[in-house]
Amino acid sequence: MATDGDSAFTLPRGATGFFRLKDGPIPETxxxxxxxxxxxxxxAAEGHAGEIEEQTYPRTFHTATVTKGTGEWVILCHANYPWIAFARERREWYTEEFLAPPPWAHAFTDAGFAVLDxxxxxxPLTDIDTTVLxxxxxxxxxxxGVTTLGGVLFNAWD
Structure with missing residues (x-):
């Protein structure tokens, strides 16, 4: 597990969806x-927004879709931190099934979200600062069996 300042990503408290009440609440997106x-x-995509499916326990993220012609992108929005990811299909959790952000992903960064590619x-978790876990x-x-950042962030563990 990476613990130095050279890691590519630092997990904040509650990023997994778990937190201890004694440590206080975690933020909400x-x-x-x-x-x-x-x-x-x-x-921006010249498409249509689909219904938002709000996060429910134990899932750590909201989902929505953008459809343009015959193409559909599933947007994942972490429930506690302003992180956005893209996938091809709705699932209960993800490990490596992420898509590259489409050209219109800037709409999320313009709104203050971090779009993760x-x-x-x-x-791998070995390249991430996981000291708060x-x-x-x-x-x-x-x-x-989670081994990636995306698997830690977009999960439905119970």
């Missing part, structure tokens, strides 16, 4: 901002 960015993205999302989080990671 503003759903109104996500919705606004989704519609801006659909306009395939290379970032498939980073608890023993319980590591137990879930091992139980589910």
């Amino acid at each position: 503003d759903q109104r901002t996500f919705r606004t960015a989704l519609y801006a993205a659909a306009r 395939h290379a970032q999302l498939t980073l 608890t023993k319980g989080e590591w137990r879930e990671i091992r139980l589910y």
